[in-house]
């Protein structure tokens with residue numbers, strides 16, 4: 121599997137991504153392209169328009185041409201690769217697809233986007249049916265939108281746009297969640313992710329259910345579970361949210377936070393505190409020292425729905441990153 125596929129999906133509805141235009145949605149709505157959950161299928165399920173698909177599906181073309189869908193990224197950033205997932209489309213997948221990108225400020229209309237000058241990211245390339253189709257992208261610029269073109273027509277279940285989030289610092293408050301994936305934070309290491317990936321803790325909004333969080337297996341030794349988060353920017357943290365919502369019989373008993381700056385030793389941010397099940401805890405912490413990484417230790421194991429670290433980013437850091445990716 122290409123390494124880029126492990127990066128966050130910038131188009132995902134979980135970040136607020138959306139489909140803003142499709143020239144044809146006869147069989148199935150293009151909105152499915154950005155659904156966060158994996159595609160599902162129930163064979164021989166017919167509606168008024170035909171078989172029901174969890175994807176975008178256009179009608180059979182009777183004249184030359186191609187079909188397009190335009191996606192607004194929920195988290196704009198540098199695109200490292202795309203996955204044109206044709207899951208469950210067998211006799212009706214598009215034989216070819218191409219991808220273009222666009223970087224715009226503000227809130228362009230669908231008509232503006234259709235008329236815009238797009239940058240080619242993936243040339244017209246063959247697809248396989250009922251499978252993931254991974255294409256690497258080599259362009260260091262920050263994009264806000266992508267355009268999927270299918271040649272000539274057919275169905276695509278999901279369009280995953282994997283990359284590195286680059287937030288616009290002009291739109292961030294002075295103190296913001298420096299552990300948010302939507303601001304560019306990411307998990308770098310973790311002791312265990314048996315039931316739930318730790319990146320879920322960094323996603324926007326409240327956790328919807330117990331599956332929407334980090335959950336480890338039951339430990340049968342004397343150790344404890346932990347995760348390391350690379351912050352969106354080096355920051356002075358002043359508030360920490362440790363949210364055990366939905367973890368009722370499996371919340372950790374205790375937790376602690378430590379920080380490091382680059383390769384420094386770990387220093388304490390929050391000493392070991394007792395946690396209660398199914399509770400959005402908030403702790404005020406001393407913003408004495410700048411951290412680039414934060415380690416969350418849970419004792420001994422369990423689940424955490426959300427981790428939020430509110431802090432002040434090092435002045436100029438995000439501006440420089442944004443400038444470098446915008447040229």
Ligand SMILES: NC(=O)NC(NC(N)=O)C(=O)[O-]
Pocket residue numbers: 147169170171172173177180211212
């Ligand atoms: N059995 C099908 O899937 N047929 C058609 N598609 C839908 N959705 O019914 C088609 O022509 O691609």
